[in-house]
Amino acid sequence: MGIRFSQYDPEGFYDELYEEKGQPRAGSTLLLKKFASLPEGELRKRQEAAERVILNMGMTFSIYGSNDGHEQIFPFDIVPRIVTASDWEQIDSGLCQRIRALNLFINDVYHDQKILKDGVIPAELIYTSKSFLQPCMGLRPPRGIWCHIAGIDLVRISDGRYYVLEDNTRCPSGVAYVLEARQVMKRTFPELFEAYRVRPVDGYPSQLLETLRSLSELPDPTIVILTPGIFNSAYYEHSLLAQKMGVELVEANDLVVVDGFVHMRTTKGSQRVDVIYRRINDDYLDPLAFRRDSLLGVPGLIESYKRGRVALANSPGTGVSDDKAIYAYVPKIINYYLAEEPILPNVPTYLCSDRRDRTYVLEHLGELVVKATNEAGGYGMMIGPHASKQEREDCARRIEADPRNYIAQPTLALSRVPTLVDDHLEGRHVDLRPYVLYGRDVSVLPGGMTRVALRKGSLVVNSSQGGGNKDTWVLS
Amino acid sequence: MLSRVASSIYWLNRYIERAENYARFIEVNLNMTLDLPRGTTEQWEPLVFTTGDHESFAERYGKPTKETVIQFLLADPANANSILSCLVAARENARSVREVISSDMWEQVNRFYLMVRDALSNGWSRQSLHTFLTEVKANSHLFLGITDATMSHGEGWHFARLGRLLERADKTSRILDVKYFMLLPTVDEVGTPFDIIQWSALLKSASALEMYYKRFGRITPDDVTAFLILDSTFPRAIRYCLIKSEDSLHAISGSEHGAYQNHAEKRLGRLRAELDFGDIEDCLIGGLHEFLDRFQGQINFVGDAIYETFFAPRPIHIHSTIVGAEAQ
Numbered sequence: 001m002g003i004r005f006s007q008y009d010p011e012g013f014y015d016e017l018y019e020e021k022g023q024p025r026a027g028s029t030l031l032l033k034k035f036a037s038l039p040e041g042e043l044r045k046r047q048e049a050a051e052r053v054i055l056n057m058g059m060t061f062s063i064y065g066s067n068d069g070h071e072q073i074f075p076f077d078i079v080p081r082i083v084t085a086s087d088w089e090q091i092d093s094g095l096c097q098r099i100r101a102l103n104l105f106i107n108d109v110y111h112d113q114k115i116l117k118d119g120v121i122p123a124e125l126i127y128t129s130k131s132f133l134q135p136c137m138g139l140r141p142p143r144g145i146w147c148h149i150a151g152i153d154l155v156r157i158s159d160g161r162y163y164v165l166e167d168n169t170r171c172p173s174g175v176a177y178v179l180e181a182r183q184v185m186k187r188t189f190p191e192l193f194e195a196y197r198v199r200p201v202d203g204y205p206s207q208l209l210e211t212l213r214s215l216s217e218l219p220d221p222t223i224v225i226l227t228p229g230i231f232n233s234a235y236y237e238h239s240l241l242a243q244k245m246g247v248e249l250v251e252a253n254d255l256v257v258v259d260g261f262v263h264m265r266t267t268k269g270s271q272r273v274d275v276i277y278r279r280i281n282d283d284y285l286d287p288l289a290f291r292r293d294s295l296l297g298v299p300g301l302i303e304s305y306k307r308g309r310v311a312l313a314n315s316p317g318t319g320v321s322d323d324k325a326i327y328a329y330v331p332k333i334i335n336y337y338l339a340e341e342p343i344l345p346n347v348p349t350y351l352c353s354d355r356r357d358r359t360y361v362l363e364h365l366g367e368l369v370v371k372a373t374n375e376a377g378g379y380g381m382m383i384g385p386h387a388s389k390q391e392r393e394d395c396a397r398r399i400e401a402d403p404r405n406y407i408a409q410p411t412l413a414l415s416r417v418p419t420l421v422d423d424h425l426e427g428r429h430v431d432l433r434p435y436v437l438y439g440r441d442v443s444v445l446p447g448g449m450t451r452v453a454l455r456k457g458s459l460v461v462n463s464s465q466g467g468g469n470k471d472t473w474v475l476s
Numbered sequence: 477m478l479s480r481v482a483s484s485i486y487w488l489n490r491y492i493e494r495a496e497n498y499a500r501f502i503e504v505n506l507n508m509t510l511d512l513p514r515g516t517t518e519q520w521e522p523l524v525f526t527t528g529d530h531e532s533f534a535e536r537y538g539k540p541t542k543e544t545v546i547q548f549l550l551a552d553p554a555n556a557n558s559i560l561s562c563l564v565a566a567r568e569n570a571r572s573v574r575e576v577i578s579s580d581m582w583e584q585v586n587r588f589y590l591m592v593r594d595a596l597s598n599g600w601s602r603q604s605l606h607t608f609l610t611e612v613k614a615n616s617h618l619f620l621g622i623t624d625a626t627m628s629h630g631e632g633w634h635f636a637r638l639g640r641l642l643e644r645a646d647k648t649s650r651i652l653d654v655k656y657f658m659l660l661p662t663v664d665e666v667g668t669p670f671d672i673i674q675w676s677a678l679l680k681s682a683s684a685l686e687m688y689y690k691r692f693g694r695i696t697p698d699d700v701t702a703f704l705i706l707d708s709t710f711p712r713a714i715r716y717c718l719i720k721s722e723d724s725l726h727a728i729s730g731s732e733h734g735a736y737q738n739h740a741e742k743r744l745g746r747l748r749a750e751l752d753f754g755d756i757e758d759c760l761i762g763g764l765h766e767f768l769d770r771f772q773g774q775i776n777f778v779g780d781a782i783y784e785t786f787f788a789p790r791p792i793h794i795h796s797t798i799v800g801a802e803a804q
Contacts, residue, residue, distance in 0.1 A: 056590075
């Protein structure tokens with residue numbers, strides 16, 4: 001007998017696999033029994049085998065700021081997170097609702113701005129958002145959909161409910177890790193996949209392709225993925241998706257706009273491009289439209305897009321819906337456009353731009369998490385209970401200098417999943433990022449990236465800060 | 477195919493082939509020096525001359541010794557052509573075209589890189605060196621086999637073969653050149669058993685010994701030279717490399733043999749014709765080393781033409797009325 005599971009203790013946190021000490025949840029009994037039947041040291045061996053597979057696949061990321069070309073494999077833990085069918089049903093319908101509402105919101109913001117005129121959201125908040133792009137006013141993306149690909153971060157806390165923590169409606173990354181994690185897990189625990197009915201994730205690339213095809217009226221549009229290049233931290237994902245969809249992966253230099261149409265340079269001359277899944281930020285898409293100082297991008301791309309001669313996914317300008325201050329209004333947005341109650345609630349959020357909220361935040365810095373409204377990846381974040389006095393004071397100064405740029409939320413007791421530490425399991429905090437596609441209809445990939453904070457007690461799941469990854473098993 | 481992608485596939489294959497041939501360079505020298513009579517000093521300088529990187533070597537290391545030369549060719553990250561640098565470059569090129577090559581190819585390049593990196597991080601001994609060089613060759617062969625077995629033999633594959641064979645043609649000429657630089661103990665020993673041993677070591681390093689025996693039976697300097705330059709069926713012979721490179725070039729552009737559509741085809745066609753209609757006397761008439769040197773220059777010329785024809789960014793001209801007609 002290898003690992004004794006009666007010993008595992010959730011220690012008062014919501015645990016995704018355990019009801020309470022020694023008591024597995026219904027969906028995870030089979031998994032934990034299997035683990036218990038493995039000989040001493042076997043789980044560790046399989047973890048190491050999985051890491052070798054990841055290394056040979058070249059699933060690595062380079063660490064920013066290290067120029068010796070040092071690479072690290074993406075940290076991965078072989079204990080999966082299990083999501084029951086009924087939990088998933090709620091997540092699925094909640095995300096579909098949210099993405100429909102956000103798209104209606106973005107379209108409204110760049111056209112009639114009814115929601116501002118009706119006073120549901122202060123106009124000030126929109127105009128001060130760094131992600132609101134004036135050049136997008138009046139833009140008509142194909143079928144009025146702006147955000148086709150989204151990744152929504154969810155957390156579960158002590159009450160057992162899922163909450164939306166962040167919307168990522170620009171260029172959400174991570175889906176490659178979902179696909180590859182599943183490959184690795186199938187090699188690691190083939191016997192468990194026979195016993196469980198885990199919903200497959202392999203259909204994602206073909207669904208993404210269908211979504212991209214829906215952006216063009218042509219029967220067989222030429223589709224490309226636009227990447228910043230091999231030095232981008234998500235390059236692995238860009239090339240994996242291009243490979244699995246059978247489309248070209250292009251860099252900005254491969255594209256050129258001639259007579260208003262986008263072409264790519266090939267060995268046999270130029271070829272027209274109809275749909276671009278771009279993984280470059282708005283700012284760097286087109287030096288003529290957004291940043292004149294930028295050497296990156298494709299000059300003339302946005303003009304071509306405005307004239308409907310090429311389609312972009314996501315459309316420029318979608319960032320206005322994942323500004324963290326605007327996030328606080330998403331429940332109202334859902335209510336306003338769909339006349340529905342949000343299925344997935346928001347985390348309570350204090351806007352530092354609001355005087356009363358700001359006073360509260362400044363008085364309670366020690367118990368709150370403060371985030372910059374326009375940052376992602378855990379950058380610009382201060383976790384009150386874990387911060388030093390100095391860090392809290394610096395944070396307070398930054399808030400007072402630029403209140404619009406900050407929000408605060410209570411420090412959440414994120415749910416945990418047992419994680420292999422040396423030769424035994426310990427609880428580690430997780431979140432969940434499911435992926436939503438909006439082509440002819442909305443669909444949610446059954447699974448998602450479960451990010452895990454590998455450091456004991458840590459709440460930060462970002463890979464740049466000691467986070468890792470787990471496979472997410474949605475049961476059917 | 478995107479020009480950038482074609483270029484990366486071409487260079488990916490050139491670098492893998494280069495790494496393999498550097499292993500062969502070191503091997504040929506090890507084999508030759510092993511057989512030197514007692515009391516003669518080992519010669520490592522010739523190897524540096526053969527690679528053409530003697531100036532950058534001299535700048536950093538000064539006088540060549542066995543240790544510095546092997547370090548330079550194997551593991552020096554500042555030498556852009558060392559085996560380590562080749563694998564780093566091959567992998568970066570492969571990474572940038574992962575969606576075009578098969579995942580088996582990518583995984584092989586990655587494993588190859590990891591093997592080289594890990595082996596070199598531990599330093600090398602005479603024993604481990606031999607194993608390492610064998611592994612480098614085997615990994616390169618494995619990559620070649622995987623490429624042939626898992627990649628459609630279309631445009632991308634032809635760029636791969638073009639890169640690999642032009643590189644190989646150049647490197648086979650340099651392996652031959654090692655013999656030129658490798659001094660015999662005395663001039664009198666030309667044609668002696670000792671000289672013959674060196675020629676057979678050279679054939680061995682080009683994996684050509686068995687195939688050579690089948691064709692010529694006994695070893696003479698002229699026959700070895702003829703075999704490695706002019707044979708049309710041995711895959712490491714220069715002429716074979718040029719014939720197949722030319723096939724790939726024509727498959728890419730769709731033009732017929734015997735004609736040309738671009739500079740690359742013109743230059744390569746002329747170079748191949750020179751070997752098609754030449755014999756060993758033509759190679760030796762002005763001196764073998766001079767012949768090889770000139771040949772290497774011409775191969776570079778072909779490489780330049782390939783760059784200009786297929787890879788270089790160039791302005792795209794499209795007539796507006798035609799584009800207008802295509803509009804939805």
